[in-house]
Amino acid sequence: MSREEAGGRIYVYSFICRQRKIFLFWGFILLAFLPSWWTGFVWDDVQYILQNPDLRTWQGLFRIWFVPSSSPQYYPLTFSTFWIEYQLWGLDPAGYKLVNLILHGANAFLLWTIIDTCLGVKRCWVGFFTALLFAIHPLRVESVAWISERKDVLSGFFALLSAKFWIANSALSPAERGWRFLFPFSAALLSKTAVCPLPLALVVMDHWRHREAWRKSWAAAAPGLVLAFFAGMLHLFLEQSNIDSARKMLDIPVLERILIAGHAFWFYVLKTIWPFPLMTLYPRWQFDPMQATLWLVPVSVFLVMLLAWFHQRKDHGFALLCVGIYSVLLFPASGLLLQAFNRFSYVADHFIYLAGIGLVLPLGVLLQHLVQQKRTVWLPWLILTLLAMGSFVRGLDYKDSETLFRQNLKYNPTSWGVHNALGSVELTQKSNPGAAIAHFQAAIQLEPQAAQAYYNLGVALTQAGKATEAEEAYRYCLGIVPGYAEAWNNLGILYANLGRIEQAKEAFLRAIEQKPGNQEFQGNLREAERLLRER
Template sequence: MSERSREFLLSAAALVVLAIAAHAPALRCGYIWDDDAYLTKNELVQSPDGLGRIWFDRHATPQYYPLVYTTFWLEHRLWGLHPAGFHLMNILLHAGSVVLLYALLRRWSPAAAVVGVAFWGTALFAVHPIHVESVAWVTERKNVLSGLFYLSAFLVYWDWREGRTGERSSSAAHYTLALGLFVLALLSKSITATLPAAILVAVWWKDGKVTARDVIPLLPHFVLGIAGGLHTAWLERVHVFAQTGDLQWTLARRLATAGAVPWFYLGKILFPWPLSFFYPRWTLDGSRAADWIPLAGTIALLGLLVIPARRGVRWPLALTFFFGGTLFPVLGLLPVYPMRFSVVADHFVYLASLGPLTAAGVALAALGSRSPLLGRACGTAVCLLLIGLTWFQIEDYRSITTLWRRTLAKNPDCYLCVNDLAQERTSLAEQEAEYRKVTRMAPRFELGWSNLAQSLEKQERMDEALEAYREAIRVEPHYSLVYARVAQILEDRGDLSGALENARMAMRHRPGPGEYSNLGRLLAMTGDLDEAGRQIDRGLKLDPDHVDSLINRATILAMRGDLRGAETDLRRAWAVAPGDARVRAGLERLGVGPAGPR
């Protein structure tokens, strides 16, 4: 083994130890916020046959990141829903990205040793507390998994670019591998769509120019990246409520916000205190001259960095372009669901942070070149300080209650925290009071109105509940679950016409098997058995084992006199949900008894 290889392995091992040591406390953390939708209450992850729907049913998951759900599905086979296993995998994926980043930076800084740019830039990435949100939050498997494939694709592509004058077949395989890794990154999180642009920035950094020979091989990457980004933007708008009124910003607000966001992140990277799951939701609407200062500052900074770039010192401008370009999807120019609660979020900057952190590595390396001992001492001190801050930040993620309480202490206007903490109230009256507080804090937050309505329902104040549900629909016309709830209340009141109208709206906005089944059941109650059967059949095409649909179709078949067909559906439902009291009762009414063991 050469001296250089030995040094690489020792340095990479040290960096892995740093990454694991910094995030090891996350092994004691539980699940938070939307971990239920992604994992703990996701039937596809827990079902032995859910893997196919993860990949081929775009409505089955909140976002189409099938590779993420595939890792969850596989891990569920290994350790069930024990959170430590999923946290461990996040930590290991982050550590893997650390090794890849180190290898990539060494390509650009071949003389880098332990005191070099590659080591210190990577060490800062490994331990920085701004990455706690990506590593300690199970749902952000999206970040650490996509980051691993992003850096793998970058590294393999760069090796292909440097050696493409070699053997043709080997070169083609190398290029194909890089493109395949990029596709895997997109299937993990579409923010990685910025990779081809980042590669061109690196080309300019190293060569001082970008030619057609550099751009043409990246055209497939650009096409795939744009397609992936547009698909995610469509899902955010249609399925993740990113089209709500509080995200319908003016162009001036989007531009002013886009100018301010990078400065915010740069500040948190340089001075990571305090960090918060949700930051106060500041508003720059462009109506004041001060709103445009950040954007003007960005333009001025770029102008200043052009001066050294013309003299051959290109890395400051290159890293700035990388930072801003990688942040582009989350600058506020496009609506993203979490921006309903905070314009900025730590997990948005996972990859983009490589720019400022590499620049910090340059500073530490420059110090080390003048005084190796002082350089090592400063670098070690900074890393130890960041590890301490990372440990402190991880404590926020111990449980969902801890997260909301600590976030609320930093951001008293976080209405989502108030909304979720209201569930801990033991008194319905106290819950109602908290939900009313949420609706005052955020009148356009549909979940606050929905939760208030549910609280009123539990108190049997149905008129008030209907009023609150209708306010939720007014705020968010695509809220299918509220339509379904209103349909149930109206059905209980004997208003089948109103129930049918709301059931149709629920099905229109979320055409899932449950919505088709409920609509079919209501149609059957009106006597329209043919249309009822057609609606339920549509739902069963989406999920042939949907128990409610099978029960409702069996009821319709029995009403038509097709007792054998009804029995077939009920036996199938029993096979899916053995012990279901409704299925047992249906079979006994047919005089055949439940199928399978009692």
């Protein structure tokens, strides 16, 4: 056989093997997320899509980009995809979830190609297994089945595209390389600001790939780091209003935040190894910084990082690569920085979407080792099948908000956020104010500083015809958060219905002080002024 014929056979064999891998790859993903595709809107999908007027008009698209306060969070590229989809299929959740699934699958495929490029053909199973572990792990279900988490899969797509550009242009000068990766990175930031640390993760990757020249990576990453800094500052500024609405619950000392970050680090490691049970809202930890044993956790995180650094010569920096990617990308959601979601919990499955790559990479190496041994060749496929089944079952929880939070209540019955969400379901979807009131009161008992629960209780009491109790609930809400615009507006409506027009006008004015551009508040004020003139 000639050398050309042998080379041709090897090429054909490699091509067939890759096609089989691609078939298995997409087959596992579709199996894992099949139930997620046919589930409905849940939780804040209502705010993001169902009741978002900006998705209806061209003016709304303009507001998405140029009026940051018009959206729940300023992620204009994410909300632009929602705007486009609303024009295509309206309020059919299947369309939105299909886009999430396609983006997630594309992210996993991009990860596969990136690892193959970095490791080469000799370790081709590592890329396949790592990408598939990333794709079908039950921790990813929240980012795919929950439409509002489009920001995860969309920012993930552009972040991985940035990494692809970064690797492909490694031979260019630092300046040219830095500017070329900036475009997809900008798109990632416009999808979700949590990808800010990506340039640092790419520097870590360069340190592993080209240790002798990795210092040049800092120069290439500089434009991205500058852009990330300003994007992060803008996000913190815009997020302030959300934080202010839960300020008393988020007044967490720095020492306690360090403890939270250390526990979060190991929480996700353990959930990656054993992803059961999974919840939308996990228990909200309470730590006493004066308890010395608690500090063993963040100290252990520091020791892991130290060991990874000093182990570079033995493993060629692989441990540092995994720990570095995981730690750097987790940082924005580690608990060290405040965000509104922390009023419910300090950890969430969607927090680890990209950071999880650092955890599944060593597992991908392990599965490659197992598949190459005759005695254990079957084990990787069993593990992948079990993970896919876990994602399949988890996807069933996203049928609707009631199913999601009833399941959550089984594992976390002391979560005020779960009771608050179930109360909203009883109130808005089942028109059962009595059951809603019970849930909101349970939420308040669990978290007396939950202004949102007091607000919702006021709405439920109003629907139940209990005006005096409703007024008291709104007053408690405003005692916690004096700038709660919706509470002032509802209080004004309550006063107007009771004939207390002057008090109603004052309440509407207070609401408009907080949100000057709100058309509903302005209309209510005009109506109150008209009633006063007609007296």
